[in-house]
Amino acid sequence: MAIYAISASLKLGDPRTAAETGGALDLAAMPAGLVGRRTQLNLDLACAYAMTRKDAAAVNLLLAAERLSPQLVRYDPATRDVLTELLRREHRPSTPELRPLARRAGVICPALSCGFRARNEIPVLYLHGAAGHCSLCSLASSLGTCGERREARRGGTSAQAAAGT
DSSP: HHHHHHHHHHHHHHHHHHHHHHHHHHHHGGOOOOHHHHHHHOOOOHHHHHHHHHHHHHHHHHHHHHOOHHHHHHHHHHHHHHHHHHHHHTTTTOTTHHHHHHHHHBBOGGGGSSSSOGGOOOBBBBBTTTTTTOHHHHHHTOSSSHHHHHHHHHTOOOHHHTTTT
């Protein structure tokens, strides 16, 4: 019954009650066969903790949900929203696993992992489009490989460097 109370509290906009109810639950006592329900409970609690600004707890619950059902973490729109919000107010020392999780979930552009960033070095958040790429991915791929991008930032190209020009 507590599982439904958590979900209802979130839907009614009361994350504090959802987090308190979830804190009283023993997730390990749930039957192992209820993978989907355990995953959804972790995602709901992560959302509640994110809404109450307990980011480290939210990331830990998202990681637990990913271990149970990685596809749900990757494709659930509400989970992507939670990840985006956590990234906006990221505190790296307390949430070191947030960026790798967001990258696996497709919230951070994997093409930007080489260090290529948009102007002003602001971390770029985006959601994959239908083709699996955003305009930033298209921009990054038009610049070529990571080495070619580094050379382009320096004013040359890898081909020019290889040719000695």
